Amino acid sequence: xxxxxxxxxxxxxxxxxxxxxxxxxxxxxxxxxxxxxxxxxxxxxxxxxxxxxxxxxxxxxxxxxxxxxxxxxxxxxxxxxxxxxxxxxxxxxxxxxxxxxxxxxxxxxxxxxxxxxxxxxxxx
Amino acid sequence: xxxxxxxxxxxxxxxxxxxxxxxxxxxxxxxxxxxxxxxxxxxxxxxxxxxxxxxxxxxxxxxxxxxxxxxxxxxxxxxxxxxxxxxxxxxxxxxxxxxxxxxxxxxxxxxxxxxxxxxxxxxxxxxxxxxxxxxxxxxxxxxxxxxxxxxxxxxxxxxxxxxxxxxxxxxxxxxxxxxxxxxxxxxxxxxxxxxxxxxxxxxxxxxxxxxxxxxxxxxxxxxxxxxxxxxxxxxxxxxxxxxxxxxxxxxxxxxxxxxxxxxxxxxxxxxxxxxxxxxxxxxxxxxxxxxxxxxxxxxxxxxxxxxxxxxxxxxxxxxxxxxxxxxxxxxxxxxxxxxxxxxxxxxxxxxxxxxxxxxxxxxxxxxxxxxxxx
Numbered sequence: 234x235x236x237x238x239x240x241x242x243x244x245x246x247x248x249x250x251x252x253x254x255x256x257x258x259x260x261x262x263x264x265x266x267x268x269x270x271x272x273x274x275x276x277x278x279x280x281x282x283x284x285x286x287x288x289x290x291x292x293x294x295x296x297x298x299x300x301x302x303x304x305x306x307x308x309x310x311x312x313x314x315x316x317x318x319x320x321x322x323x324x325x326x327x328x329x330x331x332x333x334x335x336x337x338x339x340x341x342x343x344x345x346x347x348x349x350x351x352x353x354x355x356x357x
Numbered sequence: 358x359x360x361x362x363x364x365x366x367x368x369x370x371x372x373x374x375x376x377x378x379x380x381x382x383x384x385x386x387x388x389x390x391x392x393x394x395x396x397x398x399x400x401x402x403x404x405x406x407x408x409x410x411x412x413x414x415x416x417x418x419x420x421x422x423x424x425x426x427x428x429x430x431x432x433x434x435x436x437x438x439x440x441x442x443x444x445x446x447x448x449x450x451x452x453x454x455x456x457x458x459x460x461x462x463x464x465x466x467x468x469x470x471x472x473x474x475x476x477x478x479x480x481x482x483x484x485x486x487x488x489x490x491x492x493x494x495x496x497x498x499x500x501x502x503x504x505x506x507x508x509x510x511x512x513x514x515x516x517x518x519x520x521x522x523x524x525x526x527x528x529x530x531x532x533x534x535x536x537x538x539x540x541x542x543x544x545x546x547x548x549x550x551x552x553x554x555x556x557x558x559x560x561x562x563x564x565x566x567x568x569x570x571x572x573x574x575x576x577x578x579x580x581x582x583x584x585x586x587x588x589x590x591x592x593x594x595x596x597x598x599x600x601x602x603x604x605x606x607x608x609x610x611x612x613x614x615x616x617x618x619x620x621x622x623x624x625x626x627x628x629x630x631x632x633x634x635x636x637x638x639x640x641x642x643x644x645x646x647x648x649x650x651x652x653x654x655x656x657x658x659x660x661x662x663x664x665x666x667x668x669x670x671x672x673x674x675x676x677x678x679x680x681x682x683x684x685x686x687x688x689x690x691x692x693x694x695x696x697x698x699x700x701x702x703x704x705x706x707x708x709x710x711x712x713x714x715x716x717x718x719x720x721x722x723x724x725x726x727x728x729x730x731x
Contacts, residue, residue, distance in 0.1 A: 266396060267396050272710075290681070291397075292398060292583060293391075295660065317656075321396075
Protein backbone atom coordinates (compact mmCIF):
# COMPACT_ATOMS: atom_id res chain seq x y z
CA UNK A 234 0.00 0.00 0.00
CA UNK A 235 1.17 3.48 -0.83
CA UNK A 236 0.91 6.53 1.40
CA UNK A 237 0.74 10.03 -0.07
CA UNK A 238 0.46 13.45 1.50
CA UNK A 239 -1.31 16.76 0.85
CA UNK A 240 0.06 20.25 1.49
CA UNK A 241 -2.81 20.57 4.01
CA UNK A 242 -1.13 17.89 6.17
CA UNK A 243 -3.41 14.96 5.46
CA UNK A 244 -2.12 11.49 4.66
CA UNK A 245 -3.82 9.21 2.14
CA UNK A 246 -3.27 5.47 2.20
CA UNK A 247 -4.23 3.93 -1.12
CA UNK A 248 -5.67 0.43 -1.08
CA UNK A 249 -5.83 -1.83 -4.13
CA UNK A 250 -9.63 -1.78 -4.25
CA UNK A 251 -10.08 1.82 -5.37
CA UNK A 252 -10.50 3.22 -1.87
CA UNK A 253 -8.21 5.36 0.25
CA UNK A 254 -7.97 5.98 3.99
CA UNK A 255 -7.43 9.58 5.12
CA UNK A 256 -6.00 10.99 8.34
CA UNK A 257 -3.91 13.91 9.58
CA UNK A 258 -0.12 13.75 9.75
CA UNK A 259 2.12 13.58 12.80
CA UNK A 260 3.17 17.14 12.03
CA UNK A 261 -0.47 18.29 11.86
CA UNK A 262 -1.48 16.77 15.19
CA UNK A 263 1.65 18.19 16.81
CA UNK A 264 0.86 21.68 15.53
CA UNK A 265 -2.77 21.41 16.64
CA UNK A 266 -2.06 20.13 20.14
CA UNK A 267 -4.57 18.06 22.11
CA UNK A 268 -7.44 17.11 19.81
CA UNK A 269 -10.76 17.29 21.68
CA UNK A 270 -13.36 16.96 18.94
CA UNK A 271 -13.63 15.73 15.37
CA UNK A 272 -16.48 16.43 13.00
CA UNK A 273 -16.49 13.55 10.50
CA UNK A 274 -18.28 13.50 7.14
CA UNK A 275 -21.41 11.46 6.53
CA UNK A 276 -21.04 8.06 4.94
CA UNK A 277 -22.52 8.16 1.44
CA UNK A 278 -21.73 11.82 0.85
CA UNK A 279 -19.40 12.75 -2.00
CA UNK A 280 -16.74 15.44 -1.99
CA UNK A 281 -14.60 17.01 -4.65
CA UNK A 282 -10.86 17.15 -3.99
CA UNK A 283 -9.92 20.03 -1.63
CA UNK A 284 -13.50 20.40 -0.39
CA UNK A 285 -13.91 20.59 3.41
CA UNK A 286 -14.95 17.13 4.56
CA UNK A 287 -14.43 17.42 8.28
CA UNK A 288 -13.15 19.51 11.15
CA UNK A 289 -10.64 18.76 13.85
CA UNK A 290 -10.72 20.84 17.01
CA UNK A 291 -7.91 21.03 19.52
CA UNK A 292 -7.95 22.86 22.83
CA UNK A 293 -6.35 25.71 20.90
CA UNK A 294 -8.05 25.93 17.51
CA UNK A 295 -10.29 24.43 14.87
CA UNK A 296 -8.86 23.22 11.56
CA UNK A 297 -10.62 22.03 8.44
CA UNK A 298 -9.91 18.58 7.08
CA UNK A 299 -10.05 18.51 3.28
CA UNK A 300 -10.95 15.64 1.01
CA UNK A 301 -7.55 14.93 -0.59
CA UNK A 302 -9.20 13.31 -3.60
CA UNK A 303 -12.70 13.30 -5.07
CA UNK A 304 -15.07 10.51 -4.16
CA UNK A 305 -17.71 9.06 -1.88
CA UNK A 306 -17.22 8.55 1.85
CA UNK A 307 -17.59 4.81 2.48
CA UNK A 308 -16.58 4.63 6.15
CA UNK A 309 -15.74 6.97 9.03
CA UNK A 310 -13.73 6.19 12.16
CA UNK A 311 -16.35 5.96 14.92
CA UNK A 312 -13.60 5.18 17.44
CA UNK A 313 -12.05 8.59 16.71
CA UNK A 314 -15.41 10.27 17.28
CA UNK A 315 -15.55 8.62 20.72
CA UNK A 316 -11.89 9.30 21.55
CA UNK A 317 -10.56 12.26 19.54
CA UNK A 318 -7.18 11.95 21.30
CA UNK A 319 -6.41 9.01 18.96
CA UNK A 320 -5.56 11.70 16.42
CA UNK A 321 -2.66 12.66 18.72
CA UNK A 322 -1.56 9.30 20.06
CA UNK A 323 -1.83 7.23 16.88
CA UNK A 324 -2.48 9.60 13.94
CA UNK A 325 -1.27 7.22 11.24
CA UNK A 326 -3.15 4.10 12.39
CA UNK A 327 -6.09 4.02 14.82
CA UNK A 328 -6.51 7.80 14.51
CA UNK A 329 -7.61 7.68 10.85
CA UNK A 330 -10.55 9.91 9.85
CA UNK A 331 -12.45 8.45 6.88
CA UNK A 332 -12.30 6.16 3.86
CA UNK A 333 -13.18 7.45 0.43
CA UNK A 334 -14.04 5.57 -2.78
CA UNK A 335 -12.02 7.35 -5.44
CA UNK A 336 -13.94 8.82 -8.36
CA UNK A 337 -10.83 10.38 -9.99
CA UNK A 338 -7.91 8.05 -9.20
CA UNK A 339 -5.61 10.17 -11.37
CA UNK A 340 -5.79 12.89 -8.69
CA UNK A 341 -3.46 10.74 -6.61
CA UNK A 342 -0.62 11.65 -8.96
CA UNK A 343 -0.76 15.26 -7.75
CA UNK A 344 -0.17 14.29 -4.10
CA UNK A 345 3.26 14.28 -2.45
CA UNK A 346 5.37 11.30 -1.51
CA UNK A 347 6.91 11.15 1.95
CA UNK A 348 10.19 12.77 0.86
CA UNK A 349 8.40 15.75 -0.68
CA UNK A 350 6.14 16.07 2.34
CA UNK A 351 9.06 15.91 4.80
CA UNK A 352 10.74 18.69 2.83
CA UNK A 353 7.58 20.78 3.00
CA UNK A 354 7.38 20.39 6.79
CA UNK A 355 11.07 21.13 7.22
CA UNK A 356 10.81 24.31 5.19
CA UNK A 357 7.55 25.58 6.65
CA UNK B 358 13.82 34.35 11.71
CA UNK B 359 11.30 36.94 10.65
CA UNK B 360 11.52 40.58 11.64
CA UNK B 361 8.49 40.02 13.82
CA UNK B 362 10.03 37.24 15.87
CA UNK B 363 13.31 39.12 16.42
CA UNK B 364 11.32 42.07 17.75
CA UNK B 365 9.60 39.97 20.42
CA UNK B 366 10.49 40.66 24.02
CA UNK B 367 11.73 37.90 26.29
CA UNK B 368 11.00 37.39 29.96
CA UNK B 369 13.92 36.59 32.30
CA UNK B 370 12.79 32.93 32.18
CA UNK B 371 12.92 32.64 28.38
CA UNK B 372 15.99 30.36 28.26
CA UNK B 373 14.47 28.14 30.96
CA UNK B 374 11.30 27.70 28.87
CA UNK B 375 13.41 26.56 25.91
CA UNK B 376 15.38 24.21 28.16
CA UNK B 377 12.09 22.71 29.39
CA UNK B 378 11.02 22.05 25.79
CA UNK B 379 8.31 24.70 25.58
CA UNK B 380 6.54 25.51 22.34
CA UNK B 381 6.90 29.29 22.10
CA UNK B 382 4.40 31.70 20.55
CA UNK B 383 4.15 35.48 20.26
CA UNK B 384 1.84 36.84 22.95
CA UNK B 385 1.35 40.52 23.82
CA UNK B 386 4.71 41.35 22.28
CA UNK B 387 6.57 38.57 24.11
CA UNK B 388 7.89 35.20 23.00
CA UNK B 389 5.98 33.06 25.50
CA UNK B 390 5.54 29.33 26.23
CA UNK B 391 2.11 28.19 25.04
CA UNK B 392 2.75 24.64 26.24
CA UNK B 393 5.47 22.25 27.36
CA UNK B 394 5.86 18.68 26.06
CA UNK B 395 3.08 17.37 28.35
CA UNK B 396 0.52 19.36 26.33
CA UNK B 397 -2.29 21.75 27.23
CA UNK B 398 -4.73 19.11 28.46
CA UNK B 399 -2.24 17.42 30.79
CA UNK B 400 -0.98 20.79 32.06
CA UNK B 401 -4.51 21.94 32.79
CA UNK B 402 -5.32 18.75 34.70
CA UNK B 403 -2.03 18.84 36.58
CA UNK B 404 -2.77 22.37 37.79
CA UNK B 405 -6.23 21.35 39.00
CA UNK B 406 -4.82 18.29 40.78
CA UNK B 407 -1.37 19.39 42.03
CA UNK B 408 0.53 22.60 41.27
CA UNK B 409 1.52 24.42 38.10
CA UNK B 410 4.22 27.04 37.66
CA UNK B 411 3.43 29.86 35.22
CA UNK B 412 5.74 32.59 33.97
CA UNK B 413 3.63 35.74 34.03
CA UNK B 414 6.60 38.11 33.88
CA UNK B 415 5.16 39.69 30.73
CA UNK B 416 2.58 41.39 32.93
CA UNK B 417 3.32 44.90 34.08
CA UNK B 418 4.30 45.59 37.69
CA UNK B 419 4.08 49.11 39.05
CA UNK B 420 4.47 50.65 42.50
CA UNK B 421 2.48 53.77 43.43
CA UNK B 422 4.44 55.53 46.16
CA UNK B 423 3.22 58.28 48.46
CA UNK B 424 0.64 58.96 51.19
CA UNK B 425 -1.94 60.12 48.66
CA UNK B 426 -1.55 57.13 46.29
CA UNK B 427 -4.77 55.35 47.30
CA UNK B 428 -6.98 58.42 46.98
CA UNK B 429 -5.27 59.26 43.70
CA UNK B 430 -5.81 55.77 42.26
CA UNK B 431 -9.51 56.02 43.15
CA UNK B 432 -9.78 58.76 40.51
CA UNK B 433 -9.04 56.07 37.87
CA UNK B 434 -10.84 52.98 39.19
CA UNK B 435 -14.40 52.43 40.53
CA UNK B 436 -12.90 50.42 43.36
CA UNK B 437 -12.42 50.99 47.08
CA UNK B 438 -8.66 51.49 47.41
CA UNK B 439 -8.59 53.82 50.47
CA UNK B 440 -9.98 51.12 52.75
CA UNK B 441 -7.70 48.41 51.38
CA UNK B 442 -5.81 47.18 54.43
CA UNK B 443 -2.07 46.61 54.62
CA UNK B 444 -1.11 43.45 52.65
CA UNK B 445 -4.64 43.07 51.29
CA UNK B 446 -5.23 42.73 47.56
CA UNK B 447 -8.16 43.67 45.36
CA UNK B 448 -9.27 43.29 41.71
CA UNK B 449 -9.78 46.61 39.96
CA UNK B 450 -10.65 48.14 36.57
CA UNK B 451 -9.38 51.19 34.74
CA UNK B 452 -12.39 52.86 33.10
CA UNK B 453 -12.64 55.61 30.50
CA UNK B 454 -15.08 58.49 30.11
CA UNK B 455 -17.55 56.20 28.32
CA UNK B 456 -17.60 53.93 31.37
CA UNK B 457 -15.95 51.11 29.44
CA UNK B 458 -12.92 49.13 30.51
CA UNK B 459 -9.34 50.16 29.65
CA UNK B 460 -7.80 47.23 31.54
CA UNK B 461 -8.26 45.06 34.58
CA UNK B 462 -5.63 44.97 37.28
CA UNK B 463 -4.69 43.76 40.75
CA UNK B 464 -3.84 46.18 43.55
CA UNK B 465 -2.13 45.22 46.80
CA UNK B 466 -1.22 47.58 49.63
CA UNK B 467 2.38 47.11 50.76
CA UNK B 468 4.50 48.95 53.27
CA UNK B 469 6.28 50.74 50.40
CA UNK B 470 3.21 51.66 48.35
CA UNK B 471 0.40 50.26 46.25
CA UNK B 472 1.60 47.32 44.19
CA UNK B 473 -0.23 47.17 40.85
CA UNK B 474 -0.17 44.34 38.29
CA UNK B 475 -1.57 45.08 34.82
CA UNK B 476 -1.95 43.10 31.60
CA UNK B 477 1.06 42.84 29.28
CA UNK B 478 -0.81 44.14 26.24
CA UNK B 479 -2.01 47.24 28.13
CA UNK B 480 1.09 47.88 30.23
CA UNK B 481 2.56 50.86 28.37
CA UNK B 482 -0.86 52.48 27.98
CA UNK B 483 -1.67 51.86 31.68
CA UNK B 484 1.62 53.31 32.88
CA UNK B 485 1.12 56.40 30.69
CA UNK B 486 -2.46 56.68 31.98
CA UNK B 487 -1.30 56.57 35.61
CA UNK B 488 1.60 58.94 35.00
CA UNK B 489 -0.69 61.42 33.28
CA UNK B 490 -3.35 61.39 35.98
CA UNK B 491 -1.52 60.50 39.20
CA UNK B 492 1.94 62.02 38.92
CA UNK B 493 1.03 65.18 40.82
CA UNK B 494 -0.17 63.11 43.77
CA UNK B 495 2.11 60.07 43.96
CA UNK B 496 5.12 58.55 42.28
CA UNK B 497 4.30 56.07 39.49
CA UNK B 498 7.26 53.68 39.57
CA UNK B 499 7.30 50.90 36.94
CA UNK B 500 9.18 47.78 38.11
CA UNK B 501 10.73 46.43 34.88
CA UNK B 502 13.40 44.52 36.81
CA UNK B 503 10.84 42.34 38.58
CA UNK B 504 9.73 38.95 37.24
CA UNK B 505 6.35 37.45 38.17
CA UNK B 506 5.70 33.76 38.76
CA UNK B 507 2.34 32.14 39.50
CA UNK B 508 2.20 28.88 41.40
CA UNK B 509 -1.35 27.56 41.15
CA UNK B 510 -3.20 24.50 42.32
CA UNK B 511 -4.30 22.68 45.47
CA UNK B 512 -0.73 21.57 46.28
CA UNK B 513 0.83 25.00 45.70
CA UNK B 514 0.73 25.64 49.43
CA UNK B 515 2.56 22.38 50.17
CA UNK B 516 5.28 23.14 47.63
CA UNK B 517 5.79 26.80 48.51
CA UNK B 518 5.70 26.16 52.27
CA UNK B 519 8.92 24.15 51.93
CA UNK B 520 10.66 27.34 50.82
CA UNK B 521 9.03 29.39 53.59
CA UNK B 522 6.35 27.97 55.93
CA UNK B 523 5.00 31.50 56.48
CA UNK B 524 3.19 31.54 53.13
CA UNK B 525 0.70 28.98 54.46
CA UNK B 526 -0.67 31.66 56.80
CA UNK B 527 -1.81 33.87 53.93
CA UNK B 528 -5.46 33.71 52.88
CA UNK B 529 -6.95 34.48 49.47
CA UNK B 530 -6.18 38.04 48.31
CA UNK B 531 -3.59 38.82 50.96
CA UNK B 532 0.18 39.02 50.63
CA UNK B 533 3.48 39.77 52.26
CA UNK B 534 7.25 39.98 51.84
CA UNK B 535 8.84 36.54 52.18
CA UNK B 536 12.28 35.08 51.66
CA UNK B 537 11.76 31.90 49.66
CA UNK B 538 14.78 29.73 50.46
CA UNK B 539 16.81 32.92 50.79
CA UNK B 540 15.37 34.75 47.78
CA UNK B 541 13.53 37.98 48.64
CA UNK B 542 10.02 38.10 47.13
CA UNK B 543 6.61 39.67 47.47
CA UNK B 544 3.99 36.91 47.59
CA UNK B 545 0.22 37.18 47.29
CA UNK B 546 -2.20 34.29 47.70
CA UNK B 547 -4.00 34.86 44.43
CA UNK B 548 -3.87 33.96 40.76
CA UNK B 549 -6.11 33.59 37.77
CA UNK B 550 -6.90 29.89 37.50
CA UNK B 551 -9.68 29.50 40.07
CA UNK B 552 -7.32 27.43 42.21
CA UNK B 553 -5.65 28.14 45.49
CA UNK B 554 -2.18 29.45 44.76
CA UNK B 555 0.30 32.28 44.79
CA UNK B 556 1.74 35.02 42.64
CA UNK B 557 5.36 35.80 43.39
CA UNK B 558 7.13 39.01 42.42
CA UNK B 559 10.88 38.41 42.39
CA UNK B 560 13.91 40.30 41.12
CA UNK B 561 14.50 39.30 37.50
CA UNK B 562 18.07 38.23 38.27
CA UNK B 563 16.89 35.74 40.92
CA UNK B 564 13.82 34.52 39.01
CA UNK B 565 15.41 31.54 37.25
CA UNK B 566 16.93 30.35 40.52
CA UNK B 567 13.51 30.59 42.19
CA UNK B 568 11.73 28.89 39.28
CA UNK B 569 14.18 25.98 39.49
CA UNK B 570 13.62 25.65 43.24
CA UNK B 571 9.88 25.51 42.60
CA UNK B 572 10.21 23.03 39.73
CA UNK B 573 12.32 20.84 42.04
CA UNK B 574 9.24 20.33 44.23
CA UNK B 575 7.54 17.03 43.35
CA UNK B 576 4.09 18.66 43.04
CA UNK B 577 5.17 21.31 40.52
CA UNK B 578 5.26 21.20 36.73
CA UNK B 579 5.70 24.07 34.25
CA UNK B 580 2.45 25.22 32.63
CA UNK B 581 2.04 27.30 29.49
CA UNK B 582 -0.36 29.98 28.34
CA UNK B 583 -2.64 27.44 26.66
CA UNK B 584 -3.62 25.84 29.94
CA UNK B 585 -3.65 29.22 31.66
CA UNK B 586 -6.39 30.27 29.26
CA UNK B 587 -8.52 27.14 29.70
CA UNK B 588 -8.07 27.30 33.49
CA UNK B 589 -9.17 30.93 33.74
CA UNK B 590 -12.09 30.28 31.41
CA UNK B 591 -13.34 27.34 33.49
CA UNK B 592 -13.00 29.65 36.50
CA UNK B 593 -15.32 32.12 34.73
CA UNK B 594 -12.68 34.86 34.78
CA UNK B 595 -12.55 37.56 32.10
CA UNK B 596 -9.64 37.87 29.70
CA UNK B 597 -8.90 41.46 28.73
CA UNK B 598 -9.17 42.04 24.99
CA UNK B 599 -11.66 39.20 24.66
CA UNK B 600 -14.34 39.21 27.39
CA UNK B 601 -13.80 42.80 28.41
CA UNK B 602 -12.45 45.81 26.50
CA UNK B 603 -13.30 49.41 25.64
CA UNK B 604 -16.68 48.32 24.26
CA UNK B 605 -17.87 46.79 27.54
CA UNK B 606 -18.82 48.41 30.84
CA UNK B 607 -18.33 46.73 34.23
CA UNK B 608 -22.12 46.34 34.55
CA UNK B 609 -22.42 44.67 31.13
CA UNK B 610 -19.40 42.51 32.00
CA UNK B 611 -21.08 41.27 35.22
CA UNK B 612 -18.21 42.74 37.23
CA UNK B 613 -20.36 44.82 39.58
CA UNK B 614 -18.91 42.80 42.47
CA UNK B 615 -15.65 44.63 41.79
CA UNK B 616 -17.32 47.99 42.52
CA UNK B 617 -17.72 48.25 46.27
CA UNK B 618 -20.81 50.01 47.69
CA UNK B 619 -18.72 52.93 48.93
CA UNK B 620 -17.99 53.89 45.28
CA UNK B 621 -21.54 53.44 43.97
CA UNK B 622 -24.25 56.13 43.90
CA UNK B 623 -25.19 56.90 47.50
CA UNK B 624 -21.87 55.60 48.83
CA UNK B 625 -19.48 57.73 50.89
CA UNK B 626 -17.03 58.08 47.97
CA UNK B 627 -19.42 57.61 45.05
CA UNK B 628 -18.17 58.36 41.54
CA UNK B 629 -15.06 60.42 40.97
CA UNK B 630 -13.65 58.01 38.37
CA UNK B 631 -13.93 58.13 34.55
CA UNK B 632 -17.36 57.17 33.24
CA UNK B 633 -18.98 57.11 36.69
CA UNK B 634 -22.22 58.68 35.39
CA UNK B 635 -22.62 55.94 32.75
CA UNK B 636 -21.89 53.16 35.20
CA UNK B 637 -24.15 54.59 37.94
CA UNK B 638 -26.97 54.87 35.41
CA UNK B 639 -26.48 51.22 34.40
CA UNK B 640 -26.50 50.22 38.07
CA UNK B 641 -29.90 51.93 38.40
CA UNK B 642 -31.48 50.99 35.06
CA UNK B 643 -29.62 47.83 34.11
CA UNK B 644 -27.73 47.31 30.86
CA UNK B 645 -29.12 46.07 27.56
CA UNK B 646 -26.71 43.15 27.50
CA UNK B 647 -24.85 41.09 30.01
CA UNK B 648 -21.89 38.73 30.17
CA UNK B 649 -22.95 35.17 31.00
CA UNK B 650 -21.49 31.70 31.14
CA UNK B 651 -22.61 29.04 28.68
CA UNK B 652 -22.32 25.26 28.79
CA UNK B 653 -23.06 22.81 25.98
CA UNK B 654 -24.05 19.20 26.31
CA UNK B 655 -22.31 18.34 23.02
CA UNK B 656 -18.55 17.92 22.74
CA UNK B 657 -17.89 20.46 20.03
CA UNK B 658 -16.05 23.53 21.37
CA UNK B 659 -17.77 26.86 20.77
CA UNK B 660 -15.21 29.59 20.32
CA UNK B 661 -14.80 33.35 20.37
CA UNK B 662 -16.88 35.04 17.70
CA UNK B 663 -19.64 32.41 17.48
CA UNK B 664 -23.05 34.08 17.18
CA UNK B 665 -25.84 33.12 19.54
CA UNK B 666 -29.46 32.86 18.43
CA UNK B 667 -32.71 32.09 20.20
CA UNK B 668 -35.15 29.31 19.22
CA UNK B 669 -36.60 31.60 16.52
CA UNK B 670 -33.16 32.13 15.00
CA UNK B 671 -32.90 35.76 16.08
CA UNK B 672 -29.44 37.07 17.00
CA UNK B 673 -29.22 37.50 20.76
CA UNK B 674 -25.47 37.58 21.46
CA UNK B 675 -21.91 36.57 20.75
CA UNK B 676 -19.30 34.33 22.37
CA UNK B 677 -16.19 36.15 23.64
CA UNK B 678 -14.17 33.10 24.73
CA UNK B 679 -14.83 29.40 24.61
CA UNK B 680 -13.17 26.03 24.67
CA UNK B 681 -13.75 22.46 25.74
CA UNK B 682 -13.22 22.69 29.49
CA UNK B 683 -10.70 19.95 30.31
CA UNK B 684 -11.93 19.63 33.90
CA UNK B 685 -15.63 20.09 33.15
CA UNK B 686 -15.43 17.76 30.13
CA UNK B 687 -17.90 19.95 28.22
CA UNK B 688 -17.66 23.03 26.07
CA UNK B 689 -17.76 26.17 28.20
CA UNK B 690 -17.90 29.76 27.02
CA UNK B 691 -18.28 33.34 28.10
CA UNK B 692 -20.64 35.44 26.01
CA UNK B 693 -22.58 38.68 25.87
CA UNK B 694 -26.33 38.20 25.47
CA UNK B 695 -29.28 40.56 25.41
CA UNK B 696 -30.41 40.89 29.02
CA UNK B 697 -33.75 39.03 28.57
CA UNK B 698 -31.66 35.96 27.66
CA UNK B 699 -29.21 36.24 30.56
CA UNK B 700 -31.13 34.21 33.17
CA UNK B 701 -29.47 30.98 34.34
CA UNK B 702 -31.00 28.04 32.50
CA UNK B 703 -31.92 29.96 29.32
CA UNK B 704 -31.55 27.73 26.25
CA UNK B 705 -29.74 29.30 23.29
CA UNK B 706 -27.99 28.09 20.16
CA UNK B 707 -24.45 28.87 19.05
CA UNK B 708 -23.84 28.95 15.32
CA UNK B 709 -20.71 26.95 14.55
CA UNK B 710 -19.94 26.26 10.89
CA UNK B 711 -23.62 26.99 10.09
CA UNK B 712 -24.78 24.36 12.57
CA UNK B 713 -26.84 25.13 15.65
CA UNK B 714 -25.26 23.87 18.85
CA UNK B 715 -27.52 24.04 21.92
CA UNK B 716 -26.05 25.94 24.86
CA UNK B 717 -27.46 26.72 28.28
CA UNK B 718 -26.81 29.90 30.25
CA UNK B 719 -24.93 28.70 33.32
CA UNK B 720 -23.57 30.13 36.53
CA UNK B 721 -19.80 30.59 36.77
CA UNK B 722 -17.29 29.33 37.76
CA UNK B 723 -17.87 26.23 35.63
CA UNK B 724 -15.73 24.24 38.04
CA UNK B 725 -15.73 25.02 41.79
CA UNK B 726 -12.91 27.37 42.76
CA UNK B 727 -10.40 26.36 45.38
CA UNK B 728 -9.51 29.69 46.96
CA UNK B 729 -8.18 29.40 50.51
CA UNK B 730 -10.20 31.74 52.68
CA UNK B 731 -8.91 30.48 56.02
